[in-house]
Amino acid sequence: xxxxxxxxxxxxxxxxxxxxxxxxAKALKAEGATVLGSDIVAPPADxxxxxxxxxxxxxxxxxxxxxxxxTKLGSISLFVHAASPRRxxxxxxxxxxxxxxxxxTGINLRTGFFLAREIGRHMVERGTxxxxxxxxxxxxxxxxxxxxxxxxxxxxxxxxxxxxxxxPSGIRVNAIAPGAIPGGGFVADNLGVLIAQIPLxxxxxxxxIAQMAVAVLSERFGRYVVGTTxxxxxxxxxxxWIPAKA
Numbered sequence: 294x295x296x297x298x299x300x301x302x303x304x305x306x307x308x309x310x311x312x313x314x315x316x317x318a319k320a321l322k323a324e325g326a327t328v329l330g331s332d333i334v335a336p337p338a339d340x341x342x343x344x345x346x347x348x349x350x351x352x353x354x355x356x357x358x359x360x361x362x363x364t365k366l367g368s369i370s371l372f373v374h375a376a377s378p379r380r381x382x383x384x385x386x387x388x389x390x391x392x393x394x395x396x397x398t399g400i401n402l403r404t405g406f407f408l409a410r411e412i413g414r415h416m417v418e419r420g421t422x423x424x425x426x427x428x429x430x431x432x433x434x435x436x437x438x439x440x441x442x443x444x445x446x447x448x449x450x451x452x453x454x455x456x457x458x459x460x461p462s463g464i465r466v467n468a469i470a471p472g473a474i475p476g477g478g479f480v481a482d483n484l485g486v487l488i489a490q491i492p493l494x495x496x497x498x499x500x501x502i503a504q505m506a507v508a509v510l511s512e513r514f515g516r517y518v519v520g521t522t523x524x525x526x527x528x529x530x531x532x533x534w535i536p537a538k539a
Contacts, residue, residue, distance in 0.1 A: 296325075297323075297324045297325030298324040298325065298507055298508075298511040298513055298514075299321055299324040299325045299326040299371070299507065299510065299511060300324075300325035300326075301325065301326075302321075302325070302326040302327070302370045302371050302510075303326065303327045303329075303366045303367065303368055303369055303370050303371065304318075304321050304326045304327065304328045304329065304369070304370070304371035304372070304373065305329050305330075305331070305362045305366065305369050305371070305372050305373070305412070306318040306321065306328060306329070306330045306331070306372075306373045306375060307330075307331050307332070307347070307349065307358075307373070307374050307375055307376035307404075307408070308331075308332055308374075308375035308376030308377060308428075309330025309331060309332050309336050309342060309344070309375070310330075310332030310333065310334035310335060310336055311332075311334065311336065312375075312474070312499055313375050313428060313471060313474060313499045313502050313503070314330070314332065314373070314375030314376065314428075315330075315336050315340065315342075315499060316498070316499025316500050316502060316503035317373050317375060317428075317499075317502065317503045317506045318330040318336065318340070318342045318373075319340055319342065319503065320500070320503035320504060320506065320507050321371065321373075321503075321506070321507065321510070322341065322342060324507050324511070326371060327343075327366065328342055328343060329343050329344075329345055329362055329365055329366055330342045330343065330344050330345070331344070331345045331346070331347040331349075331358055331362070331376075332344075332346070332347065332376065333346065333347070333348055343365075345358065345361055345362060345365065347361075349376050349399075349400045349404045350378075350396055350399060350400060352399075354404065355403075355404045355407050355408045355411075356407075358408070359408060359411055359412070363415065368415070368419055368421065369412055369415055369416070369421075369423065370416070370421050370422075370423040370424070371423060371424050371425075371426075371510055372408065372409065372412045372423070372424075372425045372426070373425075373426045373427075373428070373506060373510075374404075374405045374408060374409060374425075374426070374427050374428060374448075375428040376400055376401075376404070377397075377400060377401050377428070378393075378396050378397050378400055378401075380397075380432075380441040384440065384441075385439075386439035389439060389440050393440060394440045397440040397441055397444050398440060398443065398444045398447070401441075401444035401445065401447075401448055402443075402444045402447040402448055402451070405427055405448050405451060406448075406451045409425050409427065409451065409452075409455055409466070410455065412425065413425060413455055413458075413459045413464060413466070416459075416462070416464050417459070417462045417464070421464075422462075422463035422464060423464050423465075424464070424465045424466075424467075424509075424510045424515070425452075425455065425459075425464065425465070425466040425467075426466075426467055426468065426469065426506055426509065426510060427448050427449075427451065427452045427466075427467075427468045427469075428468070428469055428471065428502070429445045429448045429449050429452070429468045429469070429470045429522060430442075430445040430470055430471065431470050431471070431472060431524070431526060431529065431530055432445050433445040433446040433448070433449045433470065433522075434446070445470075448468065449468060449522060452466055452467065452468045452520065452522070453520050456519050456520030457520065460519050460520070465515065465516075465518065465519050466519065466520065467509050467515070467518055467519065467520065467521050467522070467523065468521070468522040468523070469502060469505055469506060469509070469522070469523050469525055470522050470523065470524050470525070470526070471497060471501075471502050471525055471526065472491070472496075472497050472524075472525065472526025472527055472529040472530070473487055473488065473491065473496045473497060473526070473527075473529060474496065474497045474498065474499060474501070474502065475496050487529075490529070490532050491526075491527045491528060491529050491532075492527060492528030492529070492531060492532070493527035493528055494527075495527065496527075497525065497526065497527055501525055501527075502525055505523055505525050509521075509523060
């Protein structure tokens, strides 16, 4: 019998209460990793995911989570940042509030950076050849919701900068940019029109993202992948995006 891809790894996954984060946490566990998930809302108990409540919207939320996670896991060899506020079509560049801007950029960009950086330092100090994965979006290169797109674009550069400085220590940092994944933080009033344009003819699922996450986090398939954003979108990036509302 083949050894599981992530046997012996210790993983922290943010945003595991549902959607993409939950799917990734379940997939990592299925491949042998010890998984600690965090969110404000716990995943269903039957997922079997060890859970730690965390409010990453608080300025010190990331630090509290990291300290608790290291205490609980002992060490971290895999980190996935999937937490993100929901993106709403109503939040246009002309209407988005300061509170919504701060919440989106705070959790995606600020918290994503500090958690990834400090976990990277944790790995370096322990000589761990770990892996870090940030969940970004196709919107990192598309003008859609200003605050969401800006935060995901920033996360992409955070990924590249951390990949550059951590790779010499054997730590791989990458990102996944999901396409349309209903229920994963994606809300749209034109979902049917969008789905009709996807070359594969269907929306994505959290498991579609989770299986790519397992691959790039594993040393069997992802061992030479560094500083890369993997598009998992059914071909959606090949077509013109539906025009955003003003």
